[in-house]
Amino acid sequence: MGYIQRVESVFEIIAEPNRRAILSLLVSSQQSVGEIERQLRMPQPAVSKHLRVLREAGFVESMVDAQRRLYRLKPGPFQELDAWLARFRRFWSGHIDALDRHLDHMDRQQYGSSTPTKRKTNPKTTRPKPRTR
Amino acid sequence: MGYIQRVESVFEIIAEPNRRAILSLLVSSQQSVGEIERQLRMPQPAVSKHLRVLREAGFVESMVDAQRRLYRLKPGPFQELDAWLARFRRFWSGHIDALDRHLDHMDRQQYGSSTPTKRKTNPKTTRPKPRTR
DNA sequence: GCTTAATATGCCTTGACACGTATATGCTAT
């Protein structure tokens, strides 16, 4: 962990499972490093390192309590995540019409979410020779 | 990119900036690989690889159109992200009372979100000798 | 058949990051 202030995006921060676990712990109430360490069965340096990343990214803030540090959530990055998600929310929330418009924007053909190794031959679609480039 | 089906979490998927860019592109409408390649100025193999990751994670689905593949969004993973975020939503959305309750759950002391290298001496707090462990 | 366009995949390299361990720093009470 060098001295260079790596500005990681909020997305990279929450990509780490242990960091998400810490955040989930802090939802109930603020916790000290030792409490987090015990509840998550995680070595103490790991907890401190993750907390540092979370703190520098604005997810948490720390408070001095004798020898301990109490950590609690801060809303900023969560709002940022929510703002990003909002752009995609029209695809599922509320009514389905936005999704539907998107769906039959094209004639229904075979859709698959897995690997498209075997392709169906599609003899009916006659298209001009591609010269797009 | 081996044959092993690596089940990455949705969080790891959207941690990649280029993948987020692709998802943002697909918000407006479905796009072919070539269109994404040109708009994002990204080499084609990179686009295909990211699309594969997104497809296997359920973020997008592909549709055959002659030699091209049209990709469009799928709602599932976004709902999953939204569900995770919902647990933290009480910290900022709606009324502030939930946040406030959390705030003055402890007496206000010095809070800082940056590195706590210099600590203030806190002479008033007299505590018993720590014997927790 | 061949050629070209469109997309997918394989291989290799490189860099970032999480982890473990040891150590440093800070605080409190005796």
Next chain:
DNA sequence: ATAGCATATACGTGTCAAGGCATATTAAGC
């Protein structure tokens, strides 16, 4: 001052994934 607890940091290491490049696959038109 000294000891012990709590937390932070430094260092070395391994792993994994993104990027670059070449190549394979598929489709369409000649």
